[in-house]
Amino acid sequence: MDLLEHQGKEFFASYGLPTSPGEVAFSAEEAVAAAERIGYPVVVKAQVHVGGRGKAGGIKLATDAAEARRHAEAILGLDIRGHVVRRLWIEKAADIAEEYYAGFTLDRSARRHLGMLSAQGGVDIEEVAATAPEAIARIHIDPTEGLSEGACRQWVADAKLNPAVTEQAVELLSLLYRAYVEGDADLVEINPLIVTGDGRLRVLDAKVTLDGNAQFRHPGYAAYDETVERDEREQEAHARGLQYVGLDGTVGVIANGAGLAMATVDIVDEAGGTPANFLDIGGGANADVMSAALEVVDGDRSVRAIFINIFGGITKGEEVARGIIEALGRVDIASPIILRLDGTNATEGTEMLRPYLSDKLRLAPDMVEAARMAVTASAEAGEGRP
């Protein structure tokens, strides 16, 4: 669950990290009112779930009300790499003397936490890692031990920050680690972490990804989920509890299991088609989940054919067949369906489906052939939706 910058800052502030005062605004009027309360100069910042906002013109300095209004009007509605700006963060402008980078995430290879700290902040850290890896001080942290003050102090020294801020840095990084662990974040990143003209460390930008699996101990995280941007199809699927990712193609995909769904998307591409989505309906394939999946996929105006790929393990072929038959009785599907049913009792399931077969529902003998049939069906449908 990716947080917007201002949500990330609120999250950090709740753990005691130093942030600048600011307010959210949804219109130019609100932006100006906020700026008046905060006091100029202010920075008008686009709140979208994507990086590169500065370069795209989504972050501007305003010294008076007229400027604040002009910038707010220009930024609202701006399309930043496919994300349209609907929300602004108006923040007191900071006096920047130095820019650092600080972050924590899981090092999956080491199966331990990794802290990264650099005196070269304010730029893309991946680029620093590629061009000047020695400029990033890394620390591995045993999750059962946590970040000790001694280790943290050494880490700060290794990063060669301005010695004048060492004490502040040790305290801030300890708080950041606490936010990372206690807040159940997958990633916390401050870039830049600035030193102000009067020598104080402050969070200037915040990138936070929270672990959705930990919502049971953070009920407030549900509010963050509501601001996650999803396209119409993804919103529909999310509301129905389906694991769905929208893609740009014409072949709709429904499969049971994340791996099989990914493989299905790949095999459509391999067969020369373009997948319209990734959709994992999980282990079973009952009529409820199958009708929901069919409705979401068929509701996508680009879809020209639907490839249902089911491997029955514990779920038997008959149950899968029953689910599909019932789902087709409930919802009216525009696109032709190609079904591949394999695994436990696939033969019995296939027999049950036989009376229902038509141009709109065809059976494929295997996964590769099913992909070919689906791709052909989508090509035959052409531009006009059947």
Add this chain to the structure above:
Amino acid sequence: MSIFVDENTRVVYQGLTGSAGRYYGLLNREYGTQVVAGTHPRKAGSDVDGIPIFATVGDAVAATGADASCIFVPAPGVPGAVLEAAEGGVRFIVVITEGVPMHDEARTFAHLQRHHPDVRLLGPNCPGVISPGRCNIGITAGHIAKPGGPVGIVSRSGTLTYQALHELKEKGIGCTTCVGIGGDPVPGTNFIDCLAAFEDDPETEAVMLIGEIGGSAEEEAAEFIAERLSKPVVAYIAGMTAPPGKKMGHAGAIVSGGKGTAAAKVEALSAAGVRVGSNPTQAGEIMAEVVASL
């Protein structure tokens, strides 16, 4: 032989009294697995279809000689259940439960490494392990696997594991052990652990590796294969067309910052001498060729 589990493995199910635990626990027993006990803090002395329930794993081990545990408890209870199992004296712990927070996984794994270095954890969020004809712990449909050998399977994905077992069975190829390591960020057992075990298992003569996008586990496996594995490996990687920044079902399956792409994994594995199929069926066909030439 097989790896991790065989006909002598005695399993206690934590969560046997719950609906999923009961369903799969009884299926596993029907398959032939020695399901010797279940646990529940308040139901000691009762039974589930004849399987005795104990208050703790420690009690179950003392009474039944259980040496493995299978965990079906809800996600918030998983860290505690794993520690109870390790302290109770089992040497192998399988966690089927999905949705365990990353920090809980990281803490639990680190704790085991430090205090119970001899205990192997498999999962969380995995289908379990099956040594066909001998022992099935978890949610794999036993009959889709052909007993015997010579292929060992290790996979990050559940349904693709079933697909692989099925493809091999259709071709008359048996499996020594099939391990589903799961798709979470901190798997208790990883590819390398399984590859090392297959290398040491005389009955396993070839290995099928099924990976997916996200992280660098496949790249590290490739390095290990190049350096240490004498047995042929065939692989399949799911997610060739996955867009960056989108989680594809599993918590660990995401391409971010240009890392974790399927293309990079395929390249690393190919460079290590692994034959990589472009889809699960083709991987099965390649494995059939490999087995024929053994």
